[in-house]
Amino acid sequence: MAREKKRRSNGRRSPLAAAALIGIGLLMTGGIYAGASAAIAATDDTSSSSSTLTVEDGKKLFQANCATCHGLNLQGSEAGPSLYGVGELSVQFQVSTGRMPLQAQAPQAPQKPVQFTPAQVDAIGAYVQSVAPGPSYPSDEVLDGEGDVANGAELFRINCAMCHNVAGAGGALTEGKYAPNLRTTSPLNMYAAMVTGPQNMxxxxxxxxxxxxxxxVISYLMFLQENDSPGGYALGSLGPVAEGLFIWIFGIGSLIALTVWITAKSN
Incomplete structure (x- = not known):
């Protein structure tokens, strides 16, 4: 009789075991559902991004994100300039770099994370181009980086280096404005900046x-992007001021420290 009771007691399941089984079941069900949802969402994103957006799509995007400042008909307002004649190239530059939509009024629109996909940027640009035509995209040959690098370097030094630095490192301007660093700028946006003249350019x-x-010029800037400084550490490519400061602090500082050490040892 005692053995029979012992067997029965050993065969009983703990109440915690049932709760654990229910918890494991819920976790497995939730994990499968989350994975399936993520896969479906990824498929939807891929299909929507690969599909070509129309001018009508660009109009809707413009009205939802740009019309507050630039007006429903691109006429501009007190908060933003008219977009008549700026063309799709200006839209490409401003929107693909995150400068637009503008978060707050400032001396200059800063670069920030982009809010639109490339297809959406193209759609907004196509809508602006359809309403008020302006500068458009160049041929692929202009952006291939196969131009005369030496001539581009000379043209850049004459026309651009006073603001952007001879190495394209950027620099400060007046009243809180600045010329941006060009070491990560795409060839298309280089061309767009030259043609549309954004900000102070x-x-x-x-x-x-x-x-x-x-x-x-684009070929020269692409050459700078693809090649490191041949002289070693570039010190931000800020020129003789940075280099002189480095030499003064570390070079002469090291000599002074060595002199003090020799004097201390001799004493």
């Missing part, structure tokens, strides 16, 4: 720089 039309000259 002047417009370089074909009378200032021919299409071949623009190709050469």
């Amino acid at each position: 002047p417009v370089f039309n074909d009378l200032n720089l021919t299409l071949e000259d623009k190709r050469d």
Whole structure:
């Protein structure tokens, strides 16, 4: 009789075991559901991003994100300029770099994380181009980086280096404005900046720089992006001021420290 009771007691399941089984079941069900949902969402995102958006899609995006400042008909307002004649190239530059939509009024629109996909940027640009045409995309040859690098370097030094630095490292301007660093700028946005003249940059039309000259300048900047400084550590490519400061602090400082050490040892 005692053995029978012992067997029965050993065969009983603990109440915690049932709770654990229910918990494991819920976790497995939730994990499977989350994985399936993520897969479906990824598929939807891929299909939507690969599909070509239309001008009508660009209009809707513009009205939802840009019309508050630039007006429903691109006429502008007190908060933003008119977009008549800026063209799709200006939209490409401003929106693909995150400068627009603008978060707050400032001396200059800063770069920030981009809010739109490339397809959406193209759609907004196509809508602006359809309403008020302006500068458009160049041929692939202009952006191929196969231009005359030496001529591009000379043109850049003459026309751009006073703001962007000879190595494209950027620099400060007046009233809180600045010329941005060009070491990560895409060839298309280099061309767009020259043609549309954003922020404080002047417009370089074909009378200032021919299409071949623009190709050469872009080739020079692409060369800088693809090649490290041949002289070692570039110190931000900020020029003789940074280099002189480095030598003064570390070079002369090391000599002074060595002199003090020799004097202390001799004493």
